[in-house]
Amino acid sequence: MISRRTFLKSAGGVTLLALKPLGRGLFAAPALDSPRLPLFTALPYIQPGAGSVLTSDAESMVLAWQTVAGDADFAVDFGLSPAYGRSTRPSRAERVAGRGGDVEARLNWVASLDHLRIGHKYFYRVRGNASVLAEGYFTTRQARGQKIRFVSFGDNSYGDVSDRAIAFHTYRQNPDFVMNCGDNVYDSGTDDEYQRYFFPVYNADVAGERIGAPLLRSVPFYTVVANHDVQGKDPNGHEVANFTLNPDALAFYTAMHLPLNGPEAPAYPTPMMGPPERIAAFRACAGDRYPRMANYSFDYGDVHFLCLDSNRYTDPNDAAMQQWIAGDLGGTDARWKFVIYHHPPYNVGREHHAVQHMRVLSPLFEAHGVDFVLSGHEHNYQRARPLRFAPAGRGRSADIGAADRRVPGTFTVDRLFDGSRRTRADGVLHIVTGAGGKHLYEPEFTDNPSSWIYDDPGSDHVVKMVSNRHSLSLFDVEGPQLTMRQIDETGQELDRIVVTKAPRTT
Numbered sequence: 001m002i003s004r005r006t007f008l009k010s011a012g013g014v015t016l017l018a019l020k021p022l023g024r025g026l027f028a029a030p031a032l033d034s035p036r037l038p039l040f041t042a043l044p045y046i047q048p049g050a051g052s053v054l055t056s057d058a059e060s061m062v063l064a065w066q067t068v069a070g071d072a073d074f075a076v077d078f079g080l081s082p083a084y085g086r087s088t089r090p091s092r093a094e095r096v097a098g099r100g101g102d103v104e105a106r107l108n109w110v111a112s113l114d115h116l117r118i119g120h121k122y123f124y125r126v127r128g129n130a131s132v133l134a135e136g137y138f139t140t141r142q143a144r145g146q147k148i149r150f151v152s153f154g155d156n157s158y159g160d161v162s163d164r165a166i167a168f169h170t171y172r173q174n175p176d177f178v179m180n181c182g183d184n185v186y187d188s189g190t191d192d193e194y195q196r197y198f199f200p201v202y203n204a205d206v207a208g209e210r211i212g213a214p215l216l217r218s219v220p221f222y223t224v225v226a227n228h229d230v231q232g233k234d235p236n237g238h239e240v241a242n243f244t245l246n247p248d249a250l251a252f253y254t255a256m257h258l259p260l261n262g263p264e265a266p267a268y269p270t271p272m273m274g275p276p277e278r279i280a281a282f283r284a285c286a287g288d289r290y291p292r293m294a295n296y297s298f299d300y301g302d303v304h305f306l307c308l309d310s311n312r313y314t315d316p317n318d319a320a321m322q323q324w325i326a327g328d329l330g331g332t333d334a335r336w337k338f339v340i341y342h343h344p345p346y347n348v349g350r351e352h353h354a355v356q357h358m359r360v361l362s363p364l365f366e367a368h369g370v371d372f373v374l375s376g377h378e379h380n381y382q383r384a385r386p387l388r389f390a391p392a393g394r395g396r397s398a399d400i401g402a403a404d405r406r407v408p409g410t411f412t413v414d415r416l417f418d419g420s421r422r423t424r425a426d427g428v429l430h431i432v433t434g435a436g437g438k439h440l441y442e443p444e445f446t447d448n449p450s451s452w453i454y455d456d457p458g459s460d461h462v463v464k465m466v467s468n469r470h471s472l473s474l475f476d477v478e479g480p481q482l483t484m485r486q487i488d489e490t491g492q493e494l495d496r497i498v499v500t501k502a503p504r505t506t
């Protein structure tokens with residue numbers, strides 16, 4: 001008879017040992033434990049942790065998991081070989097899950113694995129009440145000069161078969177990490193939804209097109225806060241996390257562990273409403289991640305990533321935020337610069353083309369040599385030609401909460417770049433990669449430019465749009481060359497561009 005360990009290994013290099021699925025997103029440790037461990041609601045998963053700049057021997061990684069309430073003696077062993085050599089104990093934070101009054105006490109367990117080397121593979125093992133529960137591995141961030149591969153998509157987890165196909169094809173590409181563009185779970189960004197739609201798909205025990213893949217146990221997953229992470233509405237219809245409806249709202253700030261180098265007190269933090277004791281419990285669990293984790297940056301290889309909160313409760317004209325962005329982009333020596341936020345400013349879809357407030361940041365990005373802006377929100381794939389944009393004033397960008405936040409201005413479009421023969425881009429490449437799993441918008445717009453909606457007279461900046469199938473963006477960055485491929489839910493390539501820079505002389 002084949003052992004579970006052999007089966008899991010053959011299914012994709014997975015080394016999870018002892019936690020067995022019970023259904024309904026619950027997992028149990030072996031019955032021989034004494035005392036019995038609480039049931040798991042999220043299997044151990046890797047998160048990038050608080051690190052931003054690359055510092056040798058100061059790299060860290062977070063290993064987290066979630067259980068129902070209960071006592072447990074957990075420990076994590078880790079090291080450069082399966083002999084481990086170092087150990088740490090997780091911290092625990094209380095959390096509730098469920099809707100309205102139907103709530104259940106949970107615990108979020110977090111082990112921080114610190115003082116790691118850059119660009120090394122590490123092995124880890126989770127123990128509970130002396131039993132080995134899980135084994136796995138991860139690789140820390142790559143240093144400058146190393147080639148990297150990452151996958152990006154947004155608007156994904158709803159437990160649909162399309163989410164699972166994108167997870168599977170992400171896994172097949174063997175990325176160093178995932179850079180999600182927001183709306184990571186539907187509909188309301190709660191722990192309950194993470195448990196049902198996110199962890200089972202991206203941390204599945206086996207890989208399959210209709211199953212998902214064991215990504216999260218070895219691949220760091222970065223994400224940005226987006227509208228479905230904050231899905232409640234206040235009496236004025238503005239987005240707010242509603243703790244009356246969802247005591248487990250804002251799981252972005254409690255389940256995720258991302259760099260904490262953004263503004264400590266942003267001018268427009270994610271708003272909250274509901275019983276003060278529930279909000280206090282959320283704050284206790286989130287700690288210094290709320291509201292700071294909404295904006296952050298990090299380096300990976302030769303790329304600097306700046307991740308921003310573009311939700312409708314923010315005003316990108318905020319001077320302090322612009323100052324922080326300028327300092328961040330101006331302070332990095334990375335060869336490539338990416339900005340990631342959810343609301344795409346140059347999108348030609350029907351649903352969200354008027355949500356253009358982030359356009360006011362384009363001059364700042366251009367001045368600091370940003371190469372790519374990745375967004376989601378529109379549930380399809382759109383690639384624009386390299387462009388520069390000069391806003392004609394603020395337009396409606398400061399109309400916080402409004403659905404129409406149009407910003408007129410002047411486009412300068414690089415029409416010579418084609419990503420194959422001509423690979424030097426004069427301007428920023430804006431990519432919408434919001435076809436990560438949720439139902440698609442405007443399938444009839446695929447490769448049909450006459451149907452695309454332009455608010456700007458005479459503009460034609462979008463060069464490719466695929467909205468009739470789900471897809472992911474795959475980036476390979478090696479020195480002065482970058483290749484982006486758009487891969488669909490069957491693994492087929494939909495689009496490809498190569499971007500090059502002049503080699504560095506220093």
Ligand SMILES: [Fe+2]
Pocket residue numbers: 155182183226227228342376377378
């Ligand atoms: Fe969205």
